[in-house]
Amino acid sequence: MMKKDYSILIGGEAGQGSRKAGLMIAKLFSELGYNIFIYDDYQSLIRGGHSFSHIRVSDKKVLSHREKIDFLLALDKNTVDKHKKDLDKEGIIIYNSDEISLRNKNAVGIEMDKIVEEFKGTSIMGNTALMAGFAKIIGIDWKIIEKLFKKEFKKYQKINLKIARKSFDSLENIIKVKRINKKGSILLTGNEAISLGAVKAGLDFYFAYPMTPASGILHYLAKHKKEFNVAVSQLENEVGIVNAALGAAYAGSRTMVGTSGGGFALMTEGLSLAAQSEIPLVIVESQRMSPGSGVATYNGQGDLLFALTAGHGDILRFVIAPGDAEESFYWSGKILNLSWKYQTPSILLVDKEVSESTFSFDEKVLEKVKYEKPLFWNKKGSYSRYKNTKKGISPLAFPGEKDQVIKSNSYEHDELGITVEDEKSVEKMQKKRLRKFEEMKKEVDKLEAVKIFGNKNSQKAIIAWGSTKGPAKEIAEKLGIKMIYPIVLQPFPEKQMRDALKGVKKIALIETNGTGQMGEVLARFGVKIDKKILKYNARPFLPEEIGRELSKF
Amino acid sequence: MPDKKIKLDIYSKNTWCPGCSNFGILAVLKNVISSLIKDGVKKENIVLVSGIGCSSKIIDYINLNSFSSLHGRPVVSAEGIKLGNPDLKVIVCAGDGGTYNEGISHLIHAAKRNIDITVLIHNNRNFALTTSQFTAVSPKGFKGRSTPEGSVEEPFNPLELMLSSNASFIARGYAFKLNHLGRLIKEGINHKGFSFIDILQPCISFFDETDSYKERIYEVEEDNLDSKKQALKKIEKWDYESEKSKIPIGIFYKEKRSAYEEALLGKLNPSKRNRKINLKKIID
Numbered sequence: 065m066m067k068k069d070y071s072i073l074i075g076g077e078a079g080q081g082s083r084k085a086g087l088m089i090a091k092l093f094s095e096l097g098y099n100i101f102i103y104d105d106y107q108s109l110i111r112g113g114h115s116f117s118h119i120r121v122s123d124k125k126v127l128s129h130r131e132k133i134d135f136l137l138a139l140d141k142n143t144v145d146k147h148k149k150d151l152d153k154e155g156i157i158i159y160n161s162d163e164i165s166l167r168n169k170n171a172v173g174i175e176m177d178k179i180v181e182e183f184k185g186t187s188i189m190g191n192t193a194l195m196a197g198f199a200k201i202i203g204i205d206w207k208i209i210e211k212l213f214k215k216e217f218k219k220y221q222k223i224n225l226k227i228a229r230k231s232f233d234s235l236e237n238i239i240k241v242k243r244i245n246k247k248g249s250i251l252l253t254g255n256e257a258i259s260l261g262a263v264k265a266g267l268d269f270y271f272a273y274p275m276t277p278a279s280g281i282l283h284y285l286a287k288h289k290k291e292f293n294v295a296v297s298q299l300e301n302e303v304g305i306v307n308a309a310l311g312a313a314y315a316g317s318r319t320m321v322g323t324s325g326g327g328f329a330l331m332t333e334g335l336s337l338a339a340q341s342e343i344p345l346v347i348v349e350s351q352r353m354s355p356g357s358g359v360a361t362y363n364g365q366g367d368l369l370f371a372l373t374a375g376h377g378d379i380l381r382f383v384i385a386p387g388d389a390e391e392s393f394y395w396s397g398k399i400l401n402l403s404w405k406y407q408t409p410s411i412l413l414v415d416k417e418v419s420e421s422t423f424s425f426d427e428k429v430l431e432k433v434k435y436e437k438p439l440f441w442n443k444k445g446s447y448s449r450y451k452n453t454k455k456g457i458s459p460l461a462f463p464g465e466k467d468q469v470i471k472s473n474s475y476e477h478d479e480l481g482i483t484v485e486d487e488k489s490v491e492k493m494q495k496k497r498l499r500k501f502e503e504m505k506k507e508v509d510k511l512e513a514v515k516i517f518g519n520k521n522s523q524k525a526i527i528a529w530g531s532t533k534g535p536a537k538e539i540a541e542k543l544g545i546k547m548i549y550p551i552v553l554q555p556f557p558e559k560q561m562r563d564a565l566k567g568v569k570k571i572a573l574i575e576t577n578g579t580g581q582m583g584e585v586l587a588r589f590g591v592k593i594d595k596k597i598l599k600y601n602a603r604p605f606l607p608e609e610i611g612r613e614l615s616k617f
Numbered sequence: 618m619p620d621k622k623i624k625l626d627i628y629s630k631n632t633w634c635p636g637c638s639n640f641g642i643l644a645v646l647k648n649v650i651s652s653l654i655k656d657g658v659k660k661e662n663i664v665l666v667s668g669i670g671c672s673s674k675i676i677d678y679i680n681l682n683s684f685s686s687l688h689g690r691p692v693v694s695a696e697g698i699k700l701g702n703p704d705l706k707v708i709v710c711a712g713d714g715g716t717y718n719e720g721i722s723h724l725i726h727a728a729k730r731n732i733d734i735t736v737l738i739h740n741n742r743n744f745a746l747t748t749s750q751f752t753a754v755s756p757k758g759f760k761g762r763s764t765p766e767g768s769v770e771e772p773f774n775p776l777e778l779m780l781s782s783n784a785s786f787i788a789r790g791y792a793f794k795l796n797h798l799g800r801l802i803k804e805g806i807n808h809k810g811f812s813f814i815d816i817l818q819p820c821i822s823f824f825d826e827t828d829s830y831k832e833r834i835y836e837v838e839e840d841n842l843d844s845k846k847q848a849l850k851k852i853e854k855w856d857y858e859s860e861k862s863k864i865p866i867g868i869f870y871k872e873k874r875s876a877y878e879e880a881l882l883g884k885l886n887p888s889k890r891n892r893k894i895n896l897k898k899i900i901d
Contacts, residue, residue, distance in 0.1 A: 250900060260900075266892035269701065291899050295887045297700060300726040304693040307686060307723075311666075311697020314684055315705060316888030319697075337687050427897060435892045462888065463664050463682040463698070463705055471676075474669075474685045482629045482677050483685070 068098075068123040068244060071130050073147055074194070075116030076139025078109055085137075085191040086117025088216055090251060090422060092199065093121040095208060097245020101534070102422035103129040103604065108276075108360040114142050123244050127388050127423065127534030131608045135202075137194055139176075156238065158198055160190065172201060172238075174231055183226045196228035203240040206232060252425040254418035255280030257389040258322075258348055259288075261396030266435035268317040269295040271305045276360055277416040278322040278350040302327040306334030310343045314472050316462035318400060322348035325367045326357065328374070328411075336375035338409035341472045342450065342458065342497070344438075346403050348396075351415040353576075353602035362602035363416040365530055368581040371411045372554050378494070380501040382410035383554040387533030389423035395551065397433030398511075404438035406457065406504050413553070415576075417531035417604045441465075448479040452492065456499030505555040513557035514564050515549045522546040523569040524617065527593075529553070529582055531604060536574050538607040543614060550582075558589055570594045572617050574610060623651050623660065627680040633671060638792035638818045638827075642739060643675055645799045646710070650681065652803060653706070663706045666695040668720070670712035670746050672739030672818075689719025692727050695734045702888040703878045708806060709736045714744040717753035717775055728784035728811050730877040735805045735812045738775070739792075741820035742857075749823035754857045761823075772857040779813045780848055780870060786812035787848065787870040791834055792819065793827070794866070801868065810876050817864070829860065837865035843872045 072089055076082045083104055090100045098121040106115035118129040132152045138144045138159040144166065148157065159166060161173025174197040176190040185192075192213075199209050209228060217224045252260070259281050262270070272282040286296045295317075299305050302323055309319040323331060328349045338345035349371055353364030371383050382402050386395040396412055403410045441447055441459040447468040451458040458479075463470050471481025476490050484490060518540030525546040528536035533549055540547035548564045550557060565571075572595040573583050580596040587593075597613045599605050625647045633639050654660050665681050667673035669688040676683035686694035695707045716724055716738055727734065743761060744750045750761040751768040754775060758767035779787050786808040790798040798816065805812035817834075819827040833855075841847040848870035855864045 260896055263894060264896055268887040268890060268892075271697075288899075292894065293885065293890055295700065295882055295885055297881060299693065299696075300722050303690070304696075304723055304726070307690040307693045308697030308700065311684065311686075311694040311699075312701030312887065313697075315664075315698045315701030317701035318892075319701070333687055333690075341685075427900070430896050430900075462702070464659075464661050464702065466659075466661050468661065469680055470682045472684045474687055481683070482627070483674070 069126070070121050070134045070241070071132060072119040072121070072135040072137065073116055073133045073150075074119070074137040074139070075114060075143035075147065076191070077111065077142070078106060078113050078115050079111045079188070080139045081188045081191040082115050082139055083117055085195050086119050087251070087422065088195055088212060089198070090119050090121070092204060092208065092212060093119070094248030094251055094424065095212070096241065096243045097248050098122060099125050099248065099424045100251055100422065101126045101129060101424075103417075104420055104422075106361055114146060116143065116147070125424070126538070128538055128604070128607055131606050135198065137198055139190060139194060156201065158194060158201065160194075172197070172235065174234065179227055179230045179234075182230065183223050185220070185223045185227055189220075189224060189227050192224045192227045193231035196231040197235050200232045200235045201238045203237045249424045249426050251422050252389045253280060253420055253422050254389050254392045254414055255350075255420065256284050257392040257425065258396040258412065258414070259284045261393035261433055262320050262346070262400050263292045263294060264430065264433040265397035265400040266318050267294055267320055267400060269297070269309070269312050269319045270322070271297050271299060271309045271312070271319060272322045273298060273302050273305050273327060275324045275327045277352055277419040278324050278348055280419055281322045281348060302330035303333065306331040306345070306347070307337070310334060310338055310341070310345060313343050313345065314462070318344070318404065320346040320348065320400065322350065324350050324352050325370070328367070328370070332374045335381070335409045336377055336379065337474050339375060339377060339379040339381070341474055342407040343472065344403040344407050345409040346400050346412060347409070348412045348414065350419040351413070353600070359602040361416070363531065363604050364577060364600065364602060365415055365532070365575050366577040366581070368413070368553070368577070369584065371413050372585065375409070379409065380504055381408060381554060382504070382552070383413055384410070384552050385413040385530040386551060387418060387530050387549070389425050390429045391551065392418060393425070393429055394432050401436040402507065405436065406500060406507070407460065408500070408504065413530065415531050449481045450477060450479045450493065450496070452479055452496050454499070455503050456496045457503065501555075508552050508555045508557050509559060511552055513550065513552035514560040515551065516564055517541065517547040517549060519544040519546055521567070523567060524572075525565070525568040525570070526572045526574055526614070527582065527586070528574040532574050532576060535605040535607040535610055539610045539614065542607070543611065545614070553585065556585065556589060561589065561591070565591065570617070572597055572614065574605065576600065576605060623654050625650060625680050627678065629677045631678055632674065634822050636821055637671070638741075638821065639671060639675065639739060641792040641795055642737070642798070642816060642818060643678055645795050645802060646675070647679060649799050649802045649806065650679070653806065658706060662704055663708070664698055666691045666698065666707060666709045668711045668715040670715055670744070671741070672710055672712040673715070675710045689715045690723065692716065692720060692734075692736055693723040696727055696732050699732055699734050699878055700882070700887065703882060703886055706806060707734045709734060711736065711738060713738055713740040713742060713754050714752040717773075721753070725778070725782045728779055728782035728813065731783065731785050731810045731874050732877040733810055735802070736814070737802065738815045739818045740815050741818045741824060742826070743820060743824045745820045745823050755824075756858050756860065774852065774856050775815055776852040776869060777849070780845060780852060784813045784870070785810040785872050785874050786868070788812075788814045788868045789866045790814055790816045791830065791866050792816055794834070797836065797866065804868065808871065810874055817866075830864065833862070833864045834866055835863055837867040837869065839868050842868060842870060845870065
C-alpha cells in the first residue's frame with residue numbers, strides 16, 4: 065500500500081524563515097488534497113537559537129505530530145544534529161551543502177548559499193531553495209510550485225522564482241508523492257479560527273495587550289479589521305483591557321479579550337466585575353507552561369483550576385476548552401453568544417498547541433456559527449437594568465435609550481442599579497443571580513459538552529481535554545479503547561460525563577500539567593482516576609508517548 | 618438651577634457626611650448637565666462613570682446613565698464606553714486615591730491617546746471612605762491611620778503629570794467656587810479630546826483645608842492656553858506640598874488635537890455596526 069502519512073520537519077535559526085517555509089510546504093500538500101497539521105516550535109528570541117515546524121500531512125484528519133520524520137529539511141547544521149535521531153529508516157535529509165557535508169546515503173545537499181548568491185538574493189531566500197529542492201525530490205510539478213510562489217511572494221517574486229527554479233533543476237526526483245484529492249481545505253491556526261468564530265457570532269470589538277500565545281488573535285484581527293468591519297484596540301495593560309471591554313459591552317458592543325495566564329491573572333478583577341454587574345465578557349486564555357513567566361513560547365495546561373475559580377465572590381462562568389481549529393471556531397462563536405445570553409463572564413481556555421498550530425479546516429464548519437440575539441428589553445414601561453425575573457436574566461438595554469437610564473453597578477444594587485447594603489436587597493439580588501446559574505447549567509445539558517472517540521464499548525477509557533485531544537484520539541482509535549473528551553468545563557456537564565462513563569472500569573487521565581488538574585475536577589463529581597499520564601516539559605504529547613504509557617495500563 | 622423637567626433627581630439616599638464639599642460638586646454637575654441638555658445634548662447619551670470612594674457615590678444621586686467601575690478603573694471603563702459607542706458623552710467622577718494611586722496608568726494613557734472623555738477628580742487628598750490614609754497628593758507628614766507618625770512621601774503634582782502626558786485640556790477647580798467650577802466642567806465636556814479637571818474638595822472629616830484654601834486660592838489668568846511652557850509655569854505655582862503658596866485655579870492648558878476614537882475607529886460605531894458577515898467570501 066502506498067504511504068499517505070508523511071512528516072516533514074524544517075528547521076533553522078530564528079530569522080531564517082523556517083515557519084513561513086513550513087506553512088508553504090503545508091500549502092503545497094494541501095493543494096494535493098492532504099490533511100495538514102503543523103506544530104511550530106520556537107524560542108523566546110528574535111534571532112538565532114533553533115526554531116522548527118513539524119508538518120504532518122495525511123489522507124486522514126490529523127491533529128497531532130508524530131515522533132518519526134520522513135523528511136528533515138535543514139536550514140542549518142543544528143537542525144540536522146538535533147533531529148536526525150528522529151529520522152525514519154527510509155527518511156531523507158535535505159541540507160545546505162555549502163555549510164555542511166553529510167555522508168548519509170539518504171542525504172541530499174543543495175548549494176543554497178551559491179544559488180542565492182547567483183541571483184543576488186538575501187540569506188533568508190535559502191529557504192526558497194530548500195522548499196523548491198524538496199518539491200523536486202518528492203516529484204511535485206514545477207507548475208504547482210510556481211503558482212504557490214507567485215501567490216506567497218509578492219515582494220522579490222522574481223528573485224525567489226529564479227532561486228526556486230535553479231534549485232529545482234539541480235536535483236533528481238527520488239519519490240513520487242501522489243495527489244490524493246482534488247484540493248485540500250483551507251489552513252487555519254487555532255488563533256485565526258478563534259478570531260473568525262467570534263466575528264461570525266457578531267464580535268464588534270477586540271481588546272488585547274500582547275502576550276504569547278494569544279497575540280496571534282490580536283495580530284489577525286488587527287490585520288483584517290477592515291474586511292471584518294470590527295474594532296481592535298491595544299491598551300496599556302490587561303487590567304485596562306478587561307475594564308475597557310466591560311465598558312464597551314455596557315455601551316452595546318460585543319467584545320472579546322485575549323491573553324495568557326499572567327495577563328489573565330490581572331484580568332480577574334474585571335471577571336468579578338462582569339459577574340456582579342452582569343456584563344457579557346469573553347476572555348480567551350491561551351495557556352503556556354509553568355507559573356510566573358514560565359516557558360513563554362511553549363505549551364501547558366496548568367491554568368485549568370485557575371480558570372474555573374478565578375475572581376472573587378460567587379461566580380459561575382462558562383469555561384470551554386476546544387482542542388483544534390474547527391472546535392475553536394465553533395466554540396469561540398458559541399461562547400460569545402452564551403456570554404450575551406446569560407450576561408456573564410466566560411473563558412475560552414486554549415493553549416499554545418491549539419492557538420499556534422495550523423490545521424486543515426473544513427469550510428462547512430463556518431455555517432455552524434451565527435449571531436444569536438440575546439434577551440433585549442421590549443421597550444415597554446420603564447427600564448431596570450437588574451429587573452428581578454423568574455430565570456434571573458434581566459433584559460438588556462444600552463445608553464442612548466430615550467427617557468430611560470441604564471445603571472450598571474459594581475456594588476450590590478437594587479433592580480434599577482442603585483447601591484444597596486441592607487440584607488433583604490442583597491439576598492434578593494444574590495438569588496436572582498443564583499437562578500441564572502441554574503439556567504446556565506441547564507444550557508450545558510443542551511450542548512455537546514462531552515464527546516466520545518475510539519471504541520465506545522471499551523471498558524478502558526482515557527480522559528483528555530483541550531489540545532491533548534489530537535494525540536489522545538489518534539492513539540485511542542489505534543488501540544481500540546474509549547476516549548472521553550469534555551469540552552465544556554464549567555458549568556460541568558455532570559450528566560453527560562456520567563453517561564460517557566457507563567460501562568467503563570478503568571480510567572487513565574492525560575494532561576500536559578504536573579498535577580493532573582482535570583483529575584481534581586473529576587474527583588468533585590465522584591470520578592476516580594486509575595492512572596495519570598502527565599507531561600510537563602512544555603512540549604505537547606505525541607500519540608506514541610501516550611501509547612507507550614497505555615501499554616502498561 | 619437645574620431644570621425640573623430634565624428630572625435629574627432620584628430616590629436614592631445620600632450618605633455623604635453632612636456638609637461634605639461633594640454636595641457642591643453634585644449641585645454644579647447637575648447644573649452643567651441641565652445646561653448641556655438645553656444646548657441640545659441628548660440626556661440619554663450622557664454617561665457618568667465612577668469608581669469607589671466618597672466621590673464615586675455621586676452616580677447614585679443623579680438620574681442618568683451610569684457605570685460603577687472598580688477602584689482605580691473608571692477612567693479606562695469610560696474609555697471602553699466611549700469606544701463602544703462614540704456617540705456618548707462620558708464623564709468620570711473619581712477620587713484622588715483611586716485615580717492617582719490605584720489607577721494612575723489609565724489616567725496617563727487616556728491623556729496620551731487623547732480620548733474624548735472628561736475626568737473630574739474629587740481631590741480631597743486622602744483616602745476618606747476607608748477612614749483616612751495618605752494618597753499620592755497628600756502632603757508629606759500627612760497623619761493618616763497608616764502613617765500615624767506622618768507620611769514620609771512627597772506628593773506629585775497631577776497637573777504637571779497630565780501636561781507631560783499630553784492631556785489636551787487641563788484645569789483645576791474648587792468645590793466651594795460653584796460658578797467657576799461649573800464653567801470649567803462645561804468647557805471640559807465640550808472640549809473635543811481628553812479633558813482633566815482636578816477639583817480641590819476639602820474633606821471635612823479627615824483633612825479639612827477649607828480655611829487654608831479660602832485664603833490661598835486665586836483665579837489664574839487664562840491666556841496663551843496652547844503654550845505648554847506657560848502652562849507649566851502656572852502649574853508650578855503650587856506643588857500640592859506647600860501649605861503657604863497661593864493656589865491657582867482655572868484652565869491651564871488647552872489644545873486642539875485629533876481624538877483617539879476618531880483616529881482608531883474612523884466612522885465605525887462598534888455598537889451599531891451590521892453584524893451580518895459572509896466569512897466564506899472573505900476567506901476565499
